[in-house]
Amino acid sequence: MAPGKIAGRFSSSLFLKADFRVDSITRGRSTVAWLVSCASLFLLALVQSGCDRRPSVVVYVSADESVARPILIEFERTSGVRVDPVFDTEATKTTGLAQRLRSERDRPRADVFWSSEIAQTIRLAEEGVLMEAHSADLDAWPSQHRDPSSRWFSFAARARVIVYSTERVTKEEVPGTWMHLTRDRWRGRIAMADPRFGTTRTHMGVLASMWERRMMPGFFEAWLQGLHENQIALLTSGNGGVVEAIAHGQFDIGMTDTDDVWAGQAQGWKIDLVYPRHVAQADEPTGGTLLIPNTCALVAQPLTDAKRHAAALQLLEYLLSPAVERALLNSPSRNIPLGPGLATEASGVTPPDPLQLDWGLAAGASDDAAARAASLLREPAVIAPGRDGADSESSASDLEAVDPVATKAPSQLVGRGA
Amino acid sequence: MNGLAPVNMPEGAFLGTGALLLSSLLWIAGIALLATALAWPLGIQVARRWNHGRGIVAACVLTLPLCVPAYLAFWSLWHQLEPTSWLGDRLLRSGAAVAMRETILVVALALWAVPMAAWCVVAGRLNRPDPTERLRVMDGAGWKANFAAAWRRDATSLLLGIAIASLGLLGESVSFDLAQVRTYGFELRSLDLSGAGPMAVVTAAWPSMLLAAGLIAGVLVTAKRWSIGAGRVPDAGDVGAVGTSHRLVMWVLLSLVALPPSALLVHRWSWHDIDQFVALHARPATTSMVLALSIGTLLAGLAMAIRGARELAPRPIRQLVSGMSILFIFLAALPATVVAIGHETLWNNDYTGRLVYDTPAVVVIALVSRIGVVSVLASVLVARRPVADRLLSMDGSGGWSTGWRTWRKVRRPELVAIAAAAGIVGAALAFSEIAVTSRLVPPRMQLLATSTLNAIHYQQPETVLVAASGAIALGVIGAVVLVVALGGGERRRSDSSRGLRMAAGFLAVIALPSGCGPSDSSTRASMAGPDPYDGVAPIPCVTTFGTSGFGPGQFRTPRAVAYDSTSGCFYVVDKEARIQRFADDGRPERSWRMPDSSVGKPVGLSVHPDGRLFVADTHYNRVLIFDRDGKELGRFGSYGQEQGQFIYPTDIAFGNDGQIYVGEYGGNDRVQIFSPSLQAQGVIGSAGIGDGQLSRPQGLAFDAEHNELYVADSNNHRIVVYDPNGQRLRQFGSAGTEVGKLSYPRGVVFCGDGSIMVVEFGNHRVQRFVSAAGPDFGKSLGVWGGMSMARPGPKAIRGVSEGEVGSMAESFRREANQEIDRALDGGRLQYPWDMAGRPGHVMILDSGHDRVMIARLPT
Structure with missing residues (x-):
């Protein structure tokens, strides 16, 4: 029968030509067919958990799914442990998963938490949502990259950078420090992700806590005020949205992470990055680039299942192995390994002078700092008296005089001395 | 540690002002108006052709945009303006990126919402025919007279269309986020993520809840008052003559509606993209499909049950159904986050946790509660037949215990229509829903919508294109299965049962891989067939070297x-x-x-x-x-x-x-x-x-x-x-x-x-x-x-066969990851970029694996 005729018959039945003919087929058969269809559909939707009897571990993952999933698949294959990951949407994922862990704390579903940043992990540890993890390998992890009580472990970091358009800005013009974002030349040209989420939130906490001690009280608020007067845009689409906006000519520079810049460059966008310092060289030799690590931790369980606990420990050890750090280094996000033995391989992506800081203080300050930033930067900008665009000198020139290395990207350092 | 504040709702967590609420509503209203304006002529043309086969084809095409999530509809158009494209480069230089992005947002969401409004026009026209239409055509009435007549006839339907389109857009904040348009919904989500409790979110969301509830109530009241759903059956003679220009208008409008999904297919993705997509997302794609079809089936059954209960059931049951309908309306009006938290609280306990919260059942229940309003609307808006009403009353079959079989036979065409409407719309919404599912999804269940959205954020268009193409294909398959399975009203019931069994069998076939079986690509490779290389011999490889990376001896x-x-x-x-x-x-x-x-x-x-x-x-x-x-x-x-x-x-x-x-x-x-x-x-x-x-x-x-x-x-x-x-x-x-x-x-x-x-x-x-x-x-x-067939990624440095090439064997051995090494196929390539010759050998760049292959010159 031609499709048109079928369609015509369908239409006539669907919207009511009179149909007085009564079908004579056994009336129970179609009811059974409907019931069987509905039941089979429902059961098929539930069949997920029915077939696999291997030991299993549930991991909540806020790292990039396309990067994390192959790693988890590889762990599954090599260990024989079934991994059930839960991912969330990128724009809010670390915060969203942290909230889930809090709301499920009385009956947690997750065994392991793999976060793409550290501040939320520290908060969760302090709230008792995470628990201590001990084994020979875990205890051997560098102490500067784990909680003193072994409630979390950090690895595979990303750097906090300024991304810029190579078509509209030269590398020399780009600020060499975060403070120089307040210069008038950048008015209306800067973007950042909403500071209430992800690594931007973490960065706000770092800036607030560190500048409070290293610069002066109130420095962070003054900096926010400067950004506000520079009409910095807060974007709803996350760090990736910042990079995209710059590539589309909406802004010239922005605050983001290294992996988002790599992703944009892979698309052929004309963008690049610099590694800004947090303090001037003369003040602090370790005031360089912020590295925000991935973290992994065991989720506290009211009742311990020995098998699941062993599987969870095995997964933690695997995440901290050189194979995974190498895999993350070689992935599109080019994470910087923190474990021993990979320094040479990572020389092309490691900033020369990572920032040293107290993560506990930074994590504690992130909530308030993020809220203050979001609240202030949303307000309409009012230019303070005296800020009339008089300062137009190069932002990098003063740093260049102190340390010409500070403004160089690691890529330009390859081959030096080789 | 020192300096940590307790978790509470810090100041500045919620920045939803009245101005933001107003701007959000203006965005939604504007898009709904545009969608309805486009839907009006389209609905008229579809209604005119309803008794012809083309009308159904047009209706299926009209439903297609719903198969693509709204945020994908936006992204598919915005992606055409990549900075590396000619158009994108011009846009960049003109400085009009913001204006263009917002324009595309409006256009994409309007085209996505057109089907909702168009169906309202179609339903209104088919159930409220205009007997003067043929007279106007014969009298050669001018366009003003025709327009006025059409306005009088369709005004209610248009209002309904605006209301339903607005409802659909009210819960859609992801597209606005991607387009960098801050909305009230974004702030509500921020409030939840900042640690505020559900009551705080509900309190902040009351304006939008009130609006949503008001819209739904308005739809139901208007439908009942204007007797949509109870009109006369149009005969073939009521439909006016269809001219060439009208046909052209219809197909042009349909092309516009199909634009976002079609834009996705402009980009020619490679089989490599599909291979990678399957390796990473085959399971989430299958699971999402099964979930969507399950939800669609349940909502279809629910819609039929509501209609049946309203017409047949005794008063207490009818009141229960009315209460349930109001509950569905309320849940649809609530912010998605609140619905998710509610289910989380309800099911995550020692009694129901294992059976419900830790299984996909919690997602199914939550989605039905969230989208169940579609069943309520379908049961009201889809037409009844007064002729059938008379038949039932004459037959004295109004009683519940004895008349439901007769009622089912007589009402069968309407039930089919109700099921189709609720099922298709429900499945489409379930496939793209993120806010509720991301909060509740159990560990064993992976859904495609989240992966696709993440791929958009991480600039992985290949994944998005393949995912969206799959969604379109799913919509086409679903529409074809539906038409074939339901066939025609005059077919024997056994044919319809067979059709349903076919549909169930089809779903079982596509759903089975989601439950059992290996999921890694190496096993998939072994399942690819007896000889995936079609007899092509491997390259006589002497050695390979190189891994993915940035260090010495590594490549990207x-x-x-x-x-x-x-x-x-x-x-x-x-x-x-x-x-x-x-x-x-x-x-x-x-x-x-x-x-x-x-x-x-x-x-x-x-x-x-x-x-x-x-x-x-x-x-x-x-x-x-x-x-x-x-x-x-x-x-x-x-x-x-x-x-x-x-x-x-x-x-x-x-x-x-x-x-x-x-x-x-x-x-x-x-x-x-x-x-x-x-x-x-x-x-x-x-x-x-x-x-x-x-x-x-x-x-x-x-x-x-x-x-x-x-x-x-x-x-x-x-x-x-x-x-x-x-x-x-x-x-x-x-x-x-x-x-x-x-x-x-x-x-x-x-x-x-x-x-x-x-x-x-x-x-x-x-x-x-x-x-x-x-x-x-x-x-x-x-x-x-x-x-x-090996999956690209970190690779081993392969060892060298002894005695092959002298000093290379000795000096080129390194530690290898044996598991990864086993995954590589010796002598096979993946996207080789170049080749160079050396005495007796060739050096081939196996670029897909970031390695160099040294091989003897094959003979």
């Missing part, structure tokens, strides 16, 4: 390789713009980077007989010259089409008399001849596909023995031979995968016996051909390789 998509016969060393350039020099035994000796690489990386390099390295700095439209240690000795060329200028230089070759040949593409598509002093001397070829023309001459090689230049004319899938002055001598090759055919040849190596080896990027193989002039010229002598 190596693009070109060149061998220095004088020193025995070879050079590789990769997508990091890094050039590495290796010793004869494969030991990395030195590396350096191109001075500029932000806009692009080189795709070719060659070693001059005097040892200098010439690099085609492709995206900078020049050639750079280095010494063996990476010191730049000079450069030549600039952007342009004149002699001596370049557009995207690809490769370099050197003639016997010192001439330098440089290939180009990107519009020039030619080979230029330079003197040893870098003076432009001539041009070979021009852009095109005809004889004497070239299209991306990617690989150049000079046969010193016979004084001939070989050009791999890549996009024309052929090899062209010239004399040193550019006179074309002969050529062979055409596109294909069979032996003797070529697919994007990239590199040529001379075997020294009158034959050449050609590496094919598109066929993932090497092929040997007769190169000497004569009757056998271009004859294939064999094919080796074939596409490796």
Whole structure:
């Protein structure tokens, strides 16, 4: 029968030509067919958990799914442990998963938490949502990259950078420090992700806590005020949205992470990055680039299942192995390994002078700092008296005089001395 | 630790002001108005053709946009304006990015919402016919009279369309986030994520809840008051004549509606993208499909049950159903986050946790509660038949216990319509829903919507394109299955039962892989069939070296390789713009980077007989010259089409008399001849596909023995031979995968016996051909390789067979990850970019695996 005729018959039945003919087929058969269809559909939707009897571990993952999933698949294959990951949407994922862990704390579903940043992990540890993890390998992890009580472990970091358009800005013009974002030349040209989420939130906490001690009280608020007067845009689409906006000519520079810049460059966008310092060289030799690590931790369980606990420990050890750090280094996000033995391989992506800081203080300050930033930067900008665009000198020139290395990207350092 | 504050709702967590609420509502209202304006003429045309087959086809096309999530509809159009595209570049230079982005947001969401409004117009027209329409046509009434008549007839339907489109858009904040338009919904989500409790979220969301509840109530009241759903049956004679111009209008409008899904298919994704998508997302895609169909089926049944209960059931049951309908309306009005938290609180306990919260059941229940309002609306809006009403009352079959079978027979056409409406819309909404599912999804369940949204954020268009194409295909399949299964009203019930069994069987077949079975690609590779390589022999590989990475001896998509016969060393350039020099035994000796690489990386390099390295700095439209240690000795060329200028230089070759040949593409598509002093001397070829023309001459090689230049004319899938002055001598090759055919040849190596080896990027193989002039010229002598099934990623450094190539075996062994190593297929390739010759061997860039393969010249 031609499709048109079928369609015509369908239409006539669907919207009511009179149909007085009564079908004579056994009336129970179609009811059974409907019931069987509905039941089979429902059961098929539930069949997920029915077939696999291997030991299993549930991991909540806020790292990039396309990067994390192959790693988890590889762990599954090599260990024989079934991994059930839960991912969330990128724009809010670390915060969203942290909230889930809090709301499920009385009956947690997750065994392991793999976060793409550290501040939320520290908060969760302090709230008792995470628990201590001990084994020979875990205890051997560098102490500067784990909680003193072994409630979390950090690895595979990303750097906090300024991304810029190579078509509209030269590398020399780009600020060499975060403070120089307040210069008038950048008015209306800067973007950042909403500071209430992800690594931007973490960065706000770092800036607030560190500048409070290293610069002066109130420095962070003054900096926010400067950004506000520079009409910095807060974007709803996350760090990736910042990079995209710059590539589309909406802004010239922005605050983001290294992996988002790599992703944009892979698309052929004309963008690049610099590694800004947090303090001037003369003040602090370790005031360089912020590295925000991935973290992994065991989720506290009211009742311990020995098998699941062993599987969870095995997964933690695997995440901290050189194979995974190498895999993350070689992935599109080019994470910087923190474990021993990979320094040479990572020389092309490691900033020369990572920032040293107290993560506990930074994590504690992130909530308030993020809220203050979001609240202030949303307000309409009012230019303070005296800020009339008089300062137009190069932002990098003063740093260049102190340390010409500070403004160089690691890529330009390859081959030096080789 | 010190300095930690307790978790609460910090000041500034919620920035939802009245102004933001108003702007959000204005956005939604504007888009709904535009959608309804587009839907009005479309609905009229579809309604006019309803009794013809084309009407149903048009209706199916009309439903297609709902199969693509709204945020994908936006992204699919916005992606056409990538900065690297011509349009995107113009947009960037005009400074109109923000305005264009917001325009595309409005257009995309309006086109996505058109089906909702159009169906309202169709339903209204079919149930409230205009007997004067034929008279106006006969009287030749003007457009004003027709417009006024249409307005009177469709005003209610249009209002309903605006209301329903607004409802659909009210819960859609993801698209606005992607378009960087801050909405009230974004702030509500921020409030939840900041640790505020559900009551705080509900309190902040009361304006939007009130609006949503008001809209739904308004829809129901208006439908009842104006008797939509209870109108007269239109006969064929009521439908006016359909003119050519009207048909044209309908198909033009349908094309507009199908624009966002079609835009996705403009980009030609490769099979590699599908392979990668399947490796990572096959399970989430299947699970999402099964979930969507399950929800659609449940909502279809629910809609029929509501209609049946309203007409047949005794009063207490009817009141219960009314209460349930109000509950569905309330849940639809609540913010999605609150619904998710509610289910989390309800089911995550020791009694129901294991059975419900830890299983997909919680997602199914939550989605039904969230989307159940679709069933309520379908049960009210889809038509009833007064004739059937009279039949039922005459038959005295109004009683619940005795009349439901009769009622079911008489009402069957309406039930089918209700089920179709609720099922299709419900399935589409369930497939794309994120807010509720991301909060509740159990660990064992992976859904595609989250993965797709993340891929958008992480600039992975290949994944998004494949996912969206799958969604469209699902919609088409679903529509076809529905039409076939339901057939026609006059078919015997057994046919419909068979159709339903077919549908159930179809769903079982596609859903079964989601529950059991291995999920890693190596097993998938072993399940690919008895001989995935179709008899193509592996390359006689001696050794491979290289892994993915940025360190010495590591690569990121190596693009070109060149061998220095004088020193025995070879050079590789990769997508990091890094050039590495290796010793004869494969030991990395030195590396350096191109001075500029932000806009692009080189795709070719060659070693001059005097040892200098010439690099085609492709995206900078020049050639750079280095010494063996990476010191730049000079450069030549600039952007342009004149002699001596370049557009995207690809490769370099050197003639016997010192001439330098440089290939180009990107519009020039030619080979230029330079003197040893870098003076432009001539041009070979021009852009095109005809004889004497070239299209991306990617690989150049000079046969010193016979004084001939070989050009791999890549996009024309052929090899062209010239004399040193550019006179074309002969050529062979055409596109294909069979032996003797070529697919994007990239590199040529001379075997020294009158034959050449050609590496094919598109066929993932090497092929040997007769190169000497004569009757056998271009004859294939064999094919080796074939596409490796191994998943790209971190790779091992393979060990070398003992006794194969002397010192290389000893000096080239490193620690390997045995598990990863086992995944590689020896002698197979994945997107080989280039090839170079060394005595007795070829060096092939297995670019998809970031490695170099050394092989004997295969015979």
